[in-house]
Amino acid sequence: MRVGLRRGAASAGALALALVSGCAGGSVPGASSRTVSYWLWDANQLPAYQACARGFEQDNPGLDVRITQMGWDDYWTKLTASLIAGTQPDVFTDHISKFGQLAELKVLEPLDGLGLKDDAYQPGLAANWTGQDGHRYGAPKDWDTVALVYDTKRAKAVGLDADQLENLSWNPKDGGTFEKAIARLTVDENGRRGDEPGFDRSHVKVYGLASNGGGDGDGQTQWSTFAASAGWTYTDKERWGTAYRYDSATFTSVVSWYFGLVKKGYMVPISAFNSQSNPANVQVASGQAAAAFDGAWMISTYAGMKGVDAATARTPTGPTGERATMLNGLADSVTRNARNKAGALTWVRYLASDDCQKTVGSYGIVLPATPAGTDAAVAAYRKKGVDMSAFTEPVTDPADSTTFSFPITDHSADVFALMHPAMQDVYASGGSVAGLSSTNRQINLILGQ
Secondary structure (H helix, E strand, C coil), X not given: CCCXXXXXXXXXXXXXXXXXXXXXXXXXXCCCCCEEEEEECCHHHHHHHHHHHHHHHHHCCCCEEEEEECCHHHHHXXXXXXXXXXXXXXXXXXXHHHHHHHHHCCCECCCHHXXXXXXXXXXXXXXXHECCCCCECCEECEEECEEEEEEHHHHHHXXXXXXXXXXXXXXXXXXXXXXXXXXXXXXXXXXXXXXXXXXXXXXXXXXXXXXXXXXXCCCCCCCHHHHHHCCCCCECCCCCCCCECCCCHHHHHHHHHHHHHHHCCCECCHHHCECCCECHHHHHXXXXXXXXXXXXXHHHHHHCCCCCCEEEECCCECCCCCEEEECECCEEEXXXXXXCHHHHHHHHHHHCCHHHHHHHHCCCCCEECCXXXXXXXXXXXXXXXXXXXXXXXXXXXXXXXXXXXXXXXXXXXXXXXXXXXXXXXXXXXXXXXXXXXXXXXXXXXXXXX
């Protein structure tokens, strides 16, 4: 998953003590074992990595890869438990939202000896997996951006064409042409549009914009594109920042406007949102919403919806004069107490190679981290009738777009634990940001420990 799914919170202090205790008692057996254990959470990607495993085993006689797949929530719960108990996998799919804490707890093996070069992957992906100690702890796996996904039938019905939706702009004062489009796509139970006299915001049949929740501390598929295109950054530094900026006037004006769309009746309200049973893609599929911001990893889901003719557009241009989208990427990490560490490192080097990346790309389910892997994926998506340009152009042709990373800091679990309820409150209130300054102070006190 990525970040659009709900992430569970944990007590960072208690987890740290447990992991330190668990790791201290562990031992690293020799590399004589034939098996390399590998965990991932995305069932859609399992066949692609099984194919990579077959290629790896052919190139490395005597090594076998055992892949375990489980859902997002179970994945992180069981990974934590395994690190404590000493039953951890040799290699696992890592998420940048977890990296800060895992690096802080020293449960990851440095990958500096693998010879991975930053410029072998899409810009910025490799650098994100370097810890504060200068060591690399993740091998780039894939990447994603965010775009506007909409039902072309609903758009055409209200006179909005692809060119108009591709060239929207916004501002936090009146929402610009983006808010006008979302209002136009909204219809109440009496058939009145959101931009028509008599529109009843309390009885909406189809919302212009779906919701992926409050966004926690990153807002990847919610408010991040708007905040970044207004010139805001999460922290004081690009990576490993020491102070968050959720109390800035720019950020509060953005999220106040964004969640104010709920109060106007244009966005699905918190009462109708459920991260498990009714996320943004389900809202669009059911006809509850006409459009959604979502990640590249979800495009096959939208393309396969019955009754929905899905198309995509790049994110709206903001007050800075640029579009913005989060560039996120997963990585493969080796656990510090891996049972077959030599085999694990060999497998990770293969996972990050063009051979595996092109194999994964050929399945058309995700955008692999190397340019060759990306090209293979774009071609595979094209064969399925899926145009990925709204997701790829901000990276491959960034003339009027800027990309930015998921925030990477220490104490990421604590940041989540504080920002999840804070942003849910902003969402539920329709844009009240009264509590964000206090939350930001608490976060920065923790980072300053």
